[in-house]
Amino acid sequence: MTDTRKPSELRGLVGSRTRTLLAPRVTGQVRYTDDIHLPRMLWGRIVRSPHPHARIVRIDATRALAKPGVIAVITGKDMPERFGIIPWTPDEYPLALERARFIGDAVAAVAATDERIAHEAAELVDVEYEVLPAATDLQTAIDKPEVGLGKGGKDNVSKEVDLAFGDVDAALAESDVVITGDYYYEGSAHVPIETHCAIANLDKNGLLTVWSTTQVPHYLHRELSRVLRVSPTRIRVIQPPVGGAFGGKSEPFSLEFCAAKLAMITGRPVKFLYTREEEFYAHRGRHPMQIHMKVGAKRDGKLTSVDARTFIDGGAYSSFGLVTTYYSGQLLTLPAFADTYRFRSTRLFTNKPPCGPKRGHGSVQPRFAFEVSLDKISRALGIDPIELRRKNLVPPNTTTLNGLRVTSNGIEQCLDAVEKASGWKERFGKLPKGRGLGVATSAYISGTNYAIYPNAMPQSAVQLKVDRSGVVTVFSGQSEIGQGCDLMLAVLVADELGLDLGSVRVVSGDTDLTPVDLGAYSSRGTFMNGNACLMAAREIKSKLVAAVAEKLDVDPRSVLVTRGALVVVHDPSRGVPVTEAIQLAEAKFGTLGAVGHYNTPKLGGDYRGGTIGASPAYSFTAHVAEVSVDARSGIVRVEKIWVAHDCGKALCPVIVEGQMEGSAYMGAAEALLEEHVIGPDGLHKGPNLLDYRIPTSLDVPDLHALIVESEDQEGPLGAKESGEGPLHPSIPAIANAIFDAASVRIDRLPFSPARVLAALRKKQADEQAAAVESSLGGFAPRRGAAPPNPPAAE
Amino acid sequence: MYDWNDSAPSVDGSGRVISFSGGPVRRDFARRVRPVKVVDETLRDGLQSAAGYQPDVAQKIDLLYAMAAIGVDVVSVGLPAAGLANAEDCFLLCREIVRSKLRVVPTAAARTVVADVHGIARAADRAGIPIEVYAFIGSSPIRLAVEGWDTDFLVGAITAAAREAKAAGLPFCLVTEDTTRSNPDVLRTLYSAAIEAGAGRICLCDTTGHVTPYGIEALVGFARRTLDELGARHVELDWHGHNDRGIGLPNALWAAASGVDRVHGTGLGVGERVGNTSLELLVENLGLLGARPRVPEARLVEYCELASRALRYPIPAGHPIAGAETRGARFEVRPYRETHEESPASEPAEPMEKLVPMCMKIGGSAVSLAVPARRTLLEALRYDLDLVGTKQGCDKGDCGACTVVVDGVAILSCLTLALDTDGKEVCTVETLEGAPHIDALLDGFDRLGGGQCGFCTPGMLMTATALLDRNPRPTRDDIKCAIAGNLCRCTGYGKIVDAIELAAKIRRGEAEAGVGLPGIENTPPPLPSNKSSREGRQG
Numbered sequence A: 001m002t003d004t005r006k007p008s009e010l011r012g013l014v015g016s017r018t019r020t021l022l023a024p025r026v027t028g029q030v031r032y033t034d035d036i037h038l039p040r041m042l043w044g045r046i047v048r049s050p051h052p053h054a055r056i057v058r059i060d061a062t063r064a065l066a067k068p069g070v071i072a073v074i075t076g077k078d079m080p081e082r083f084g085i086i087p088w089t090p091d092e093y094p095l096a097l098e099r100a101r102f103i104g105d106a107v108a109a110v111a112a113t114d115e116r117i118a119h120e121a122a123e124l125v126d127v128e129y130e131v132l133p134a135a136t137d138l139q140t141a142i143d144k145p146e147v148g149l150g151k152g153g154k155d156n157v158s159k160e161v162d163l164a165f166g167d168v169d170a171a172l173a174e175s176d177v178v179i180t181g182d183y184y185y186e187g188s189a190h191v192p193i194e195t196h197c198a199i200a201n202l203d204k205n206g207l208l209t210v211w212s213t214t215q216v217p218h219y220l221h222r223e224l225s226r227v228l229r230v231s232p233t234r235i236r237v238i239q240p241p242v243g244g245a246f247g248g249k250s251e252p253f254s255l256e257f258c259a260a261k262l263a264m265i266t267g268r269p270v271k272f273l274y275t276r277e278e279e280f281y282a283h284r285g286r287h288p289m290q291i292h293m294k295v296g297a298k299r300d301g302k303l304t305s306v307d308a309r310t311f312i313d314g315g316a317y318s319s320f321g322l323v324t325t326y327y328s329g330q331l332l333t334l335p336a337f338a339d340t341y342r343f344r345s346t347r348l349f350t351n352k353p354p355c356g357p358k359r360g361h362g363s364v365q366p367r368f369a370f371e372v373s374l375d376k377i378s379r380a381l382g383i384d385p386i387e388l389r390r391k392n393l394v395p396p397n398t399t400t401l402n403g404l405r406v407t408s409n410g411i412e413q414c415l416d417a418v419e420k421a422s423g424w425k426e427r428f429g430k431l432p433k434g435r436g437l438g439v440a441t442s443a444y445i446s447g448t449n450y451a452i453y454p455n456a457m458p459q460s461a462v463q464l465k466v467d468r469s470g471v472v473t474v475f476s477g478q479s480e481i482g483q484g485c486d487l488m489l490a491v492l493v494a495d496e497l498g499l500d501l502g503s504v505r506v507v508s509g510d511t512d513l514t515p516v517d518l519g520a521y522s523s524r525g526t527f528m529n530g531n532a533c534l535m536a537a538r539e540i541k542s543k544l545v546a547a548v549a550e551k552l553d554v555d556p557r558s559v560l561v562t563r564g565a566l567v568v569v570h571d572p573s574r575g576v577p578v579t580e581a582i583q584l585a586e587a588k589f590g591t592l593g594a595v596g597h598y599n600t601p602k603l604g605g606d607y608r609g610g611t612i613g614a615s616p617a618y619s620f621t622a623h624v625a626e627v628s629v630d631a632r633s634g635i636v637r638v639e640k641i642w643v644a645h646d647c648g649k650a651l652c653p654v655i656v657e658g659q660m661e662g663s664a665y666m667g668a669a670e671a672l673l674e675e676h677v678i679g680p681d682g683l684h685k686g687p688n689l690l691d692y693r694i695p696t697s698l699d700v701p702d703l704h705a706l707i708v709e710s711e712d713q714e715g716p717l718g719a720k721e722s723g724e725g726p727l728h729p730s731i732p733a734i735a736n737a738i739f740d741a742a743s744v745r746i747d748r749l750p751f752s753p754a755r756v757l758a759a760l761r762k763k764q765a766d767e768q769a770a771a772v773e774s775s776l777g778g779f780a781p782r783r784g785a786a787p788p789n790p791p792a793a794e
Numbered sequence B: 001m002y003d004w005n006d007s008a009p010s011v012d013g014s015g016r017v018i019s020f021s022g023g024p025v026r027r028d029f030a031r032r033v034r035p036v037k038v039v040d041e042t043l044r045d046g047l048q049s050a051a052g053y054q055p056d057v058a059q060k061i062d063l064l065y066a067m068a069a070i071g072v073d074v075v076s077v078g079l080p081a082a083g084l085a086n087a088e089d090c091f092l093l094c095r096e097i098v099r100s101k102l103r104v105v106p107t108a109a110a111r112t113v114v115a116d117v118h119g120i121a122r123a124a125d126r127a128g129i130p131i132e133v134y135a136f137i138g139s140s141p142i143r144l145a146v147e148g149w150d151t152d153f154l155v156g157a158i159t160a161a162a163r164e165a166k167a168a169g170l171p172f173c174l175v176t177e178d179t180t181r182s183n184p185d186v187l188r189t190l191y192s193a194a195i196e197a198g199a200g201r202i203c204l205c206d207t208t209g210h211v212t213p214y215g216i217e218a219l220v221g222f223a224r225r226t227l228d229e230l231g232a233r234h235v236e237l238d239w240h241g242h243n244d245r246g247i248g249l250p251n252a253l254w255a256a257a258s259g260v261d262r263v264h265g266t267g268l269g270v271g272e273r274v275g276n277t278s279l280e281l282l283v284e285n286l287g288l289l290g291a292r293p294r295v296p297e298a299r300l301v302e303y304c305e306l307a308s309r310a311l312r313y314p315i316p317a318g319h320p321i322a323g324a325e326t327r328g329a330r331f332e333v334r335p336y337r338e339t340h341e342e343s344p345a346s347e348p349a350e351p352m353e354k355l356v357p358m359c360m361k362i363g364g365s366a367v368s369l370a371v372p373a374r375r376t377l378l379e380a381l382r383y384d385l386d387l388v389g390t391k392q393g394c395d396k397g398d399c400g401a402c403t404v405v406v407d408g409v410a411i412l413s414c415l416t417l418a419l420d421t422d423g424k425e426v427c428t429v430e431t432l433e434g435a436p437h438i439d440a441l442l443d444g445f446d447r448l449g450g451g452q453c454g455f456c457t458p459g460m461l462m463t464a465t466a467l468l469d470r471n472p473r474p475t476r477d478d479i480k481c482a483i484a485g486n487l488c489r490c491t492g493y494g495k496i497v498d499a500i501e502l503a504a505k506i507r508r509g510e511a512e513a514g515v516g517l518p519g520i521e522n523t524p525p526p527l528p529s530n531k532s533s534r535e536g537r538q539g
């Protein structure tokens, strides 16, 4: 193709503030999963374990089945097939077969004629349990291997990763300052406003259709086929628009299997809709992590080494845990890093709702520890924290310490942008007591380099159908979950072919209609699906250009696509409207259509696990947070967050900003409010939206999204991800701002008023004690104040 | 067969027993007992039992139907002054009575203070039915001593409360607590004050379950005479007795025989302390005595089961009508359930849900439907009317996704009974206009990215619609406050506030509407003429 325009010269829809075309979706004209009611539809309900760890002795459904309106009850024995999103660690059953591993674990399922009967019938299923010893917190899982939740039952270990790059001990020994810290990152939940829902229907030809609120229709398709032992050719998965996911819907759940099985048994459609409470127990949210981290630096601020030991609270099942464990270390080496690195992470099983991927999978927690460590170093060395980061940036077009290939990198512009917008130079360290600024940075993948199951096929694909009326339909396997991928595709196609946005339709997330895309996870949408789409659109475009060139009798290279028409570049008065160009091309080439796909180049470090964290491109983010700390109540208010994000190229700036703001907001919420805490009894502390506090419109800071465009060479028109990266720095930026405001370090999430107040009181007591000691003669060693000289390694 | 029941006492003209000499007692009862009415106090006294469980309004409504089905004449709908929720329930029950034309008279309890009477008047106004006020006041010397009241105080209170009721057009009954231990002089004074102020009924109470049948006879006689003396023959008498001695039911029957007009009871006899007269047994016995029509036992069983569920009070195994032990022998009493198989574990069966017709206006057009009383507006919209634009995020009132506008006010449809919107104008997100004359809010959200996954958006749009309708020029803070009950997990709210601001501007004509909306106009090309088609063929 002969498009000589550089991405930056593009005019038209790309990069413009287009409409988001959401009206049909928000007025009931497009159905979400729960909006689908089928004739004769049954309602399902899952019977859940009331014990954190128990052997299932016997299940008796007599009472439930006798209830009028109850049609069927199934148990683990009906689907005795293990599954798991990671093919190496399948450890879940749709319904527990022998052991229930957490309160809320699915043990049976009921189908009945209405929702209320199903709920009541679930209570009538009599399950006899033999209660087993449980580990409901990380420490117990470490201390009591005999609980035996791990493979083979001899310990509770889910996954262990131990990687070292360079001589860490030597580098630490040579450092002028070493900061050692213990950090605890509390778990949190996704809390999409739409809870999980699935509907299954077996038609009279034997085709099983499953509608689900999933982010990964393709993987669901495969797993349904495996677990139900039904040929994939007899299964169709449809993913209607999803009402928020954030990673919480990126693997198969019990409800999809149960709906399908019950539909097969009863011959009637079956719907399952999780209640808000079930949503909290289904979980797969952020892993709690306990991180012991050492970061060393030279006096000039050059980082020497990072050494981390991390324990990860995995909950009852593996989920994505294998990857999480790698991500807890692998993604730290950008954007600013040291010369040597070692991390050892252990993921343990506990008898709690399973943890999984939440926006910024596995990498948000170590990011918090690391960026706070950097802040501590900057204080110890007296170097401005932004400067400190600048001194250690990994440059573009290099390879990181752990073998990640870095191409475009706009972190410097990000730092410049937040520094300027926040008035950092004039204000940092100079705000009145109780008010402060903090900075943090991060980097994130634009898709994982490898599919979850090894294969050589494309990661993403798109088909285009061109209608001679001037309508182009995009068939895409990507999942629209609110991140805006449908609009992104429409904008790319419309821009490429000179159409207006109203002439492009997008059909996505339907295994019968759309080509395979691996799903909406790991920030792969824009980069991979966008590239696939561009490939297809460009093929069509070349045909339009050739047909127009023939008609106008000019060289194809001199035909330019503009909005609405293809014109001759040096004589724009000569041209053909797009619709006519389509008709000319159809006459010349036959029916128009194209496929496009994307696959990643071979990337990654040459060691076990070296491919995890490898991505065709990385996004970069810098945050400055401004907070106020009320010394009497311990209440922290985040006043403002400036978030600068290098997304390569903002194809749809409105959406990119939305992703940046949404990420920053979610991060701030984890920092201040949210706690997914399971008590020693295995019960969630408050599985509802009143007790689990997600911010309201009155709780959010002012969010300032500053888009940075580094124009990635491999991204579609230069674009990279923007959905997850911008979350990471929120938490450490706020933590660092709290220190600036009140001189206390809170190394444990969330920064709740009680915790902040306790830290303030302790600081006060320490200062008083120091004052007393110094008044006693001045020989007492100083405590609590910053050391006058950089301390040696601890 | 000789029936000792037939050896009735001879009584003199005033009803006093002279001797037991035989005679047809039933006919005697039938003669003596004027058609006595039955008052069901389950939803008032029954809720003061030690269990302290408060049923939800759907359970109360179910029970209300069962009461009507066993012929209860008068239903106490509660004590509205006990709290907002109680007041609301009282209102809902009364409205149910009006709507379904149930043949029961509603009454509500009140302390003898003006405010309480006022509360009942409000509920009556809203429901559109007069509610009888049962105003209670302590009248025994013990109560007077404990509370430090004197007769003047009581007279003042009674007068004020009764006048208030009269002004509101509500029948007024004076309930003298602990009547069975009250001084006749005091009673006479109180009665006279009440009647003077418009009371039409006096309720005699055996609050402590202390009285025996002869005491009742004497008390009723005294009350009747006093009313005669006060020239108030029209004033009726109620009997409300407790069961502390275990003779609540005999006492109630005796009161009926002694000439009161209404007798009180509660389902399964549940009530304060050891409880009251069992209403189902009272109805059954009055039926057996020929003083009231018999009620089919199936209905009584149904009543007991619903009362048991509403009160969280198990039916005693030996309960004469509905007990598990007695019920086995009565297969014929369960006609309601003949259509279903008996479940082996004798799970209490679902009462058939009655569908209540209702109508509302949605987007200007009237829609009629029939729903069970417990149906929420959210369910009615989504399931019955297929208006799936309104979303469910929690079903508990925590998320705001289900917000709709009812008569101009944004409300949570998951917490609103569908019947509550009967006759009202409901605005859902479906009623917002789309392209080309797109609604200003939809326009704003679409242009500025106010929605991402779109799941909270319908609720946001509805909240914002109500906001802009009442405040066309909201500040950013106004907007934030208005949407504080609508959770969004995607946007961080900034773009939502922007979108609402823009919509307000569009509505005020200060910003252009529909910018960048893909157009739909098309000028059709001329139809091919013969000439051109010929040319086409040639070409």
Ligand code: FES
Binding pocket: B391, B392, B393, B394, B395, B396, B397, B398, B399, B400, B401, B402, B403, B412, B413, B414, B415
């Ligand atoms: S569904 Fe009504 S408030 Fe959540």
Ligand code: FES
Binding pocket: A193, A243, A244, A482, B450, B451, B452, B453, B454, B455, B456, B457, B487, B488, B489, B490, B491
């Ligand atoms: S747009 Fe997704 S919850 Fe608000």
